[in-house]
Amino acid sequence: MELESLNSLSAALGADSSLIQGAGGNLSFKSGDRLIIKASGTSMSQAKEKNIFTEVKISEILGSLEAGNDNLPPDPLTGHKPSIETLLHVVMPHPLVVHLHMLSAIIFAAMANGAEIIGQKLNGLNFAFLDYHRPGLPLALAARDAIKNFKSPPDILILKKHGLVLGANSRDELILLLNDCIRRLDLPPRAMQQPRIDRLLPKNDLDWLIDSDPLPHNVALDKTALNLAKSAPLYPDHLVFLGPVMLILGPSKPLALSVLDHTIRHGHQPKVAIIPEAGVLISPDASFGAVAMLKALALTGLRAPESVPIGGFEGLDANQCRELMNFNAESHRLKMDAY
Numbered sequence: 001m002e003l004e005s006l007n008s009l010s011a012a013l014g015a016d017s018s019l020i021q022g023a024g025g026n027l028s029f030k031s032g033d034r035l036i037i038k039a040s041g042t043s044m045s046q047a048k049e050k051n052i053f054t055e056v057k058i059s060e061i062l063g064s065l066e067a068g069n070d071n072l073p074p075d076p077l078t079g080h081k082p083s084i085e086t087l088l089h090v091v092m093p094h095p096l097v098v099h100l101h102m103l104s105a106i107i108f109a110a111m112a113n114g115a116e117i118i119g120q121k122l123n124g125l126n127f128a129f130l131d132y133h134r135p136g137l138p139l140a141l142a143a144r145d146a147i148k149n150f151k152s153p154p155d156i157l158i159l160k161k162h163g164l165v166l167g168a169n170s171r172d173e174l175i176l177l178l179n180d181c182i183r184r185l186d187l188p189p190r191a192m193q194q195p196r197i198d199r200l201l202p203k204n205d206l207d208w209l210i211d212s213d214p215l216p217h218n219v220a221l222d223k224t225a226l227n228l229a230k231s232a233p234l235y236p237d238h239l240v241f242l243g244p245v246m247l248i249l250g251p252s253k254p255l256a257l258s259v260l261d262h263t264i265r266h267g268h269q270p271k272v273a274i275i276p277e278a279g280v281l282i283s284p285d286a287s288f289g290a291v292a293m294l295k296a297l298a299l300t301g302l303r304a305p306e307s308v309p310i311g312g313f314e315g316l317d318a319n320q321c322r323e324l325m326n327f328n329a330e331s332h333r334l335k336m337d338a339y
């Protein structure tokens with residue numbers, strides 16, 4: 001496969017925010033012992049504008065997997081560090097592998113009977129359902145063990161509290177498989193609402209930003225989206241870029257005091273404030289990744305079925321959050337996000 005073709009596939013997938021948000025997801029292509037894979041912290045959507053890929057040797061990555069090491073060195077020439085999920089891409093035997101944060105798959109998998117629902121929806125396809133494992137080495141090892149149980153390697157891995165992985169022999173095969181998954185796991189979003197600027201302004205004593213795009217405000221406007229914002233993060237990128245707990249303003253407290261309280265109580269400074277039935281205020285310090293994940297939370301919330309009760313979505317628990325916050329590969333992505 002030509003790099004140009006890989007770039008256009010990456011850009012097309014990256015442009016769909018129901019599949020990829022911010023610098024999430026990754027794409028790879030194998031040729032002999034070469035693996036061309038997205039570099040950590042780069043955006044799939046930008047593949048046509050800049051070089052987002054890096055190259056590694058499959059034999060070396062398999063050696064890292066055996067040695068239990070997922071801290072892969074950067075390319076000495078470009079400084080590009082291979083994606084956190086490089087080990088996972090090598091474990092999938094297919095020439096072309098993509099990992100997506102497909103929101104509908106994340107929502108279904110987070111429901112109490114998620115494995116059963118997904119089993120029915122993907123019936124007839126060669127897929128495996130994996131419980132949550134930390135990105136990097138633990139996820140790659142779990143995927144390798146799951147794949148061993150299949151006569152022919154699964155083309156789809158559903159990753160609980162994370163997303164999915166697809167493997168294919170060619171670009172056309174991958175697109176067909178992806179479209180089939182999108183159709184089967186379809187969750188149409190509810191209509192977006194407009195923010196109530198008149199209710200946001202009196203709260204905004206820090207002069208935070210009010211996004212002109214109505215999408216992020218729907219975290220505060222849609223009842224199910226707001227419930228989801230109150231729950232634990234549904235997947236690692238949410239935690240990494242927005243922190244473990246979202247700031248939701250009560251009716252009487254202004255922003256400055258609420259930010260201070262939240263920082264003391266939860267140990268992280270919020271970059272976003274949610275004002276129920278009004279909209280959101282965004283800190284001028286919020287990174288590209290934080291705003292992308294806020295929009296992803298709105299998109300997820302608008303798709304989440306209203307029938308699921310409060311607390312009915314299983315997010316990352318306290319131990320899983322702690323493990324991720326201490327994972328040094330995630331600090332590399334945060335550093336990249338700051339530029």
Ligand SMILES: [Zn+2]
Binds near residue numbers: 024099100135162163
């Ligand atoms: Zn991921």
